[in-house]
Amino acid sequence: SYELTQPPSVSVSPGQTASITCSGDKLGDKYACWYQQKPGQSPVLVIYQDTKRPSGIPERFSGSNSGNTATLTVSGTQAMDEADYYCQAWDSSTAHVVFGGGTRLTVL
Amino acid sequence: QVQLQESGPGLVKPSQTLSLTCTVSGASISSGGYYWSWIRQHPGKGLEWIGYIYYSGSTHYNPSLRSRVTISVDTSKNQFSLKLSSVTAADTAVYYCARSGVPGWGFDYWGQGTLVIVSS
Numbered sequence: 552s553y554e555l556t557q558p559p560s561v562s563v564s565p566g567q568t569a570s571i572t573c574s575g576d577k578l579g580d581k582y583a584c585w586y587q588q589k590p591g592q593s594p595v596l597v598i599y600q601d602t603k604r605p606s607g608i609p610e611r612f613s614g615s616n617s618g619n620t621a622t623l624t625v626s627g628t629q630a631m632d633e634a635d636y637y638c639q640a641w642d643s644s645t646a647h648v649v650f651g652g653g654t655r656l657t658v659l
Numbered sequence: 660q661v662q663l664q665e666s667g668p669g670l671v672k673p674s675q676t677l678s679l680t681c682t683v684s685g686a687s688i689s690s691g692g693y694y695w696s697w698i699r700q701h702p703g704k705g706l707e708w709i710g711y712i713y714y715s716g717s718t719h720y721n722p723s724l725r726s727r728v729t730i731s732v733d734t735s736k737n738q739f740s741l742k743l744s745s746v747t748a749a750d751t752a753v754y755y756c757a758r759s760g761v762p763g764w765g766f767d768y769w770g771q772g773t774l775v776i777v778s779s
Contacts, residue, residue, distance in 0.1 A: 582764060594706065640763060641762040
């Protein structure tokens with residue numbers, strides 16, 4: 552089955568740029584999306600189709616996807632960005648949805 | 660504004676069947692164009708996709724749960740449902756319902772989630 556791998560944690564200083572990676576076999580051939588989840592809340596879609604931001608998501612969130620790695624970048628990170636982030640892709644060969652294990656972003 | 664709301668028992672006994680319903684408002688399941696999913700999250704853990712259904716009744720399930728899962732849709736009530744049979748403590752989780760366009764395009768609306776505890 553298809554798998555997505557994320558680092559368990561990433562730390563960043565306020566105002567700096569955080570990058571969270573998501574790795575999977577030929578992930579660049581699929582669409583990747585990203586979710587932000589804060590404690591006790593439902594996940595929120597922050598990036599879809601690799602690079603697109605839903606309405607209401609700040610411009611400091613951006614995404615890329617190439618080769619075997621998708622990356623979520625948070626520029627000018629703020630304290631409010633501290634959360635768990637999950638990548639997700641769809642394996643078209645099986646029509647199955649796959650989530651990465653999640654990355655905790657800590658703003659120090 | 661699209662809203663999804665999970666409902667069902669918060670406590671299920673081992674070996675029984677977990678049953679949840681997701682009521683959709685602000686959008687019509689029968690209009691098509693969207694896939695309706697169940698996703699769960701074990702306490703303190705990551706997200707696990709359970710399966711999705713299209714308004715036509717077409718379904719796809721996570722292979723690890725396929726033998727125990729049934730997702731159905733009732734377009735007259737604008738609801739879709741999850742049944743998970745032969746539950747164990749390992750099925751204790753927060754269960755979410757969510758909507759996506761083409762499944763790879765991301766889940767744009769989520770319910771608030773409902774905690775289901777499996778215990779005698």
